[in-house]
Amino acid sequence: MKKQRRKFILMVVIMIGLLLTSFQATAETTIGEITILQTNPQPGSTITISVNVSGETPSQVNVFVEECSNKTGICFSDTQNVTMPNIGSDTYQVNVRLRHEEATNFTCRVFATTSSGIIHSAIKTVLMYKEPTDGNQSDHNGTDGKKTPGFEMILFSIAVGLSLIIVLRKRFR
């Protein structure tokens, strides 16, 4: 009787173990909250995106980064699709350089490719606050927003230079 009870208990334990193992094997992949490691990301800066993916280990984890400008009411089309490497345990992390100086916010969405398909995270929107420079409103060229010739001026200078050389050479012959 005791032997039978032991056998029964052993079978139940094995069954529970098998059941738990199967649960683990088919555990649904869940993507945790997306974290941006920088506290105040700036337009044009490099951001670090981190996310936890639990359950079945995905074959690939990607993040889509879309930059938008609320000033001009546009979301730029050059969406970045970056693969996130696993940096240990269930954490996936990647550095992404933001492309648009005029962007006021960006959104991130993580996609995990698993055996049961592609699973996506909730969207994370991050507002960016650009520190005003000390009363200097000029753009990067220091042109105060006025368009000045660049490439054209180089060609023009070459033209003038060549002409001068030709004239001088002829004159001193």
Add this chain to the structure above:
Amino acid sequence: MMMKNIVKCVPVFFICFVLLFIGWFSGCTENKITYMEDIPFTALDGQIRHLSEFSGKVLLLDLMGVNCQPCALQMMQLIKVSENYSSDQVAILSIDVWVASGENAELLQKYITAFHDQVGVDLNWTFGLDDVNGSIEKVYASTGVPTLYIFDKKGNIYYSHVGYEEYSSIAIKLDEILKKG
């Protein structure tokens, strides 16, 4: 002698000025489309449709993304267009061009339903999706979304705007083109 030298230099000057002007204008020109390129799109019911189906009507083409905030604001302006212009006069077509970023028919349908449930308005015009290669986005919305186009009845591009656009500005352009017939 001096005069001869100057005359000899004229071709050099000419070549340099040609180079200068090529350089000048190369930065100003864009590969702008002027006529409707008949690219197919997938309607919400899964059917493949074409932009040319709208010829004979003024077409307001809205390139958008479900997760694009300015596009949601643009929808509110398009609602005003649908309220003030009959569908016989102006056809509205919104195409989600963020399919390559994971958006799909299900998300787009949820978006339309959310406008109905949460805002209390019906987006009662045609909606569609770009393909995964972003064929429509590459031609019509290469800068970003929302991007609006107004095509005349023959398919010529009458107006385009990148970024959010107020109803009043859209209405001015629509009135202009409707007057022209």
